[in-house]
Amino acid sequence: MKNRLKVLRAERDWTQAQLAEALEVSRQTINAIEKGKFDPSLPLAFKAARLFKLPIEDIFDDEVETK
Amino acid sequence: MKNRLKVLRAERDWTQAQLAEALEVSRQTINAIEKGKFDPSLPLAFKAARLFKLPIEDIFDDEVETK
């Protein structure tokens, strides 16, 4: 699952730690999600959507990565 | 987490088993999600959104249940 967290962070000049705090998860969790290590839970995706005021589909991308 | 799966099923006259098959999960998983026993994973939420051609937010509701 791809996601735009890194870009959305950059647009706001936030660190992984700051985003983690805003979403009430650990910094390692943010890092792992950004690096594609695992997918966030649905509740966490909702939290991110509310934080960035974007639909979940605009933050996370379920399509297969064709790297 | 509330959800409209039961209604969306009813609109299409589908059983839990049929929805489970369409989403490639077990019937018990559909039942548990409909009954609020646990939240679906984000990938499963994406699958449901594609199946029903609706945004994830139109199927699942992260707001606190005020029963």
Add this chain to the structure above:
DNA sequence: TGTCTAAGTCAAGTGTGCTTTACAAAAAGA
């Protein structure tokens, strides 16, 4: 060069999403 911050990663542990198997309860049809 040395220091500070941000990012990346690993290990071990906890909780939960989802499975299969099985059975009971409820609904629907004859």
Add this chain to the structure above:
DNA sequence: TCTTTTTGTAAAGCACACTTGACTTAGACA
């Protein structure tokens, strides 16, 4: 009523979302 279908639920097990703690790497800057 009898039978079939659908829904609800439980137990045991596996995989993964997420945690804390610790360590490394890289960049910025004095």
